Amino acid sequence: MDIARYLSVIDLLCAREFPAAHGRTEHGESGPGYHTAALQTSGAFREDGGSEREETGAQYEADRDGLGERLTERWGPPQAFSLYSVLERTLDGEDIEEPWAALSGHVPDVQLWKSAETGRWIALGVSQWDSELPFQLLAVVTETDPP
Template sequence: MDIARFLATIDLLCVRDFPAAHGRTDVGTGGPGYLIAELQTSDDFWEDDGTRREETGTQYEYDRDGLTERLTARWGPPHRVSLASVLDRTLGEEDIPEPWAALSGHVPDLHLWRPAGTERWLALGVSQWDKELSFQLLAVVTEVDPP
């Protein structure tokens, strides 16, 4: 994990303009009102017994927690937010705004801050779209309030 690089990316996201349309950016994805940086992505792999997958998921959670410690020193303790109810609401065809609707499908929970003096939210989460796919450590910056 490269904490200095991750913090630099987060600092950039906190001041960068949001894209006018949904799509890829130099650090991940974005759209009106949000940016998502893919800070770290695991290698693609598949183990029948799930051992390596489980170890990698645990390591990504440790990396998120290490970064959380640094951000807590800046902005205080995060809100810890489960996205399970957001996923349920999305599947129930409720119109949930982005980035929250998409995140709920692959990020079970977030560490969430609202840095003082800004209108933006910052969130950290560990993503895995499916058990066969890579893990990602994500940083999300958005002006869209959590649902």
């Protein structure tokens, strides 16, 4: 894990203007009111990934927590924010704003800060779309309040 590089990416996203339309960037995806960066991505897993998958998931959560400690030095303690109810509301047909709707489909919870300087929300989460797909450590910067 390269904390200095990850902090640099988060600083860049906090300073960068939001685009008018959805699109890919050198760090991930951006859209009106948000930026999402994949800070690190694991390898994929076999169908019977078992302990390797569990160990990798635990390592990604530890990496999120380690990076979160550095962000806590800047913005104070994070809010722990579950995205489970956001996913449920999305599946029930409620129109949830991005990046929260899409994020809830593959990230169960995030650590969440709000920068007093920019008014933007900063979220860290661990993503895994499916048991065979890679884990990702994600950073999200958005002006959209959590639902």
